[in-house]
Amino acid sequence: MVTKMDEQAKLEILKDILFPDDRGAVQDIAKRITLVEHIINDQKQLAEKVDPLVDEKISAFTKRIPDTLGPTITATLKKEIKNHKDEVVDALYPVLGKMVKKYVAQEIKMLSEKIDNQLGFLKRFKRKMRSWFGGPTEEQQLMRELSSATIEQVLLIERDTGILKASYSVTNTIDEEMISGMLTAIKSFVEDAFHKKNQNLELIQYELYNIHLQSFVTHYVAVVISGDYHLTSKNKLQDIIFNFYYNFMAMNLDLVFHSKDKEKQGKEVRTIDKDLLIKELEASFGNAKI
């Protein structure tokens, strides 16, 4: 067994032998790493700046609906929109969220690509080093870096009640209605206990699984993931969830408006056909690679 000091010392020696003249490159990399750190910090601030912006956009949009769509929207529909503000915001949120996310992600990606190019040689070098010192073989490590996250289960859950609306799952597991209730209880507890009224619990780690929670206004989506779950997977997953939720809310809004006619007939029915919803879930998450 090699102690940490030994490894460090050997690394220094090896580095001197292999890269006698890398001082410039290292400095360059260090500079870029600081830059990324700044950007990641800024991202937090950006999110703070962006959130109210999004809110503003939404309220501006809701206010403008009568102008832009005025001629086509009847008085009843206007009232419906007002009465179902949550649903309308819910339907718009994924679109705006995606736009903001794309913008930030693009910026970060460009930077990290540049850095990746610079750091590529260092990574290769680190892998070699590790296998020299009795760690996993180079191939094993490569495999490890490549092995990616898999979606095991997707639950669409009503936010307040924790009631399961629809689910998609690769293998049949324990009672999904109960899991939905429990996730909601955990989520409520965490969000309430830490007074994070405007922040949502996003990740629960449970044994070998990661459970990603994406919250919207009236519902949230829980995705159970096995395997390595990293930022790239999360990015892809969020896009899939946003797309799915946008479609789901579009169906929901149709129903909201549709229910007006049903009400006249004496019976208000406001449930999305469950089979349709399950199909939609399957289509969105079934073969998704994250």
Place this chain on the structure above:
Amino acid sequence: MQKSKKVVILGHFGVGKTSLIRRFVSNQFSDQYKVTIGVHISKKVVDLSDEDSVSLILWDLEGTDRLEQIREAYLLGTHGVIFVFDINRPSTFQNLKRDLETVKSKVQDRPTVVIGNKKDLVPEEEISSLLEEHDIPYDYLTSAKTGETVEEAFLHLASILHHDS
């Protein structure tokens, strides 16, 4: 068609909330007292007729002697409430009317079934005078231990909730 309903079980410490759920869901009882921490979720599908069933998602909250302290987040969207007191312990029902008002205000007047539990511990003839004396508005008297009237109480709420939607 099957609907799902969120039901919250409320009441003071040790009145038998967890035991009642256990009796109703899996027909079991234990004398050991295990304090509920946080929330425990269970589920029972109730058949109301050949076509109709309701799936009750039961939220067993940790007991608080002050209802005001319940986390609001746990009560959001609740469809129905079961409020339990212990017939054997006046401290769990002497403020029942006020407790029920508090509950009502927290769950927007959702249907509530009031249960006096641990019936097996008090002689039949004492129960009525005891409850009358305190003017207690209960719906059912149950025993989680013997199972008496437990199912009736839950089924009653299930059918209210079914017609309610």
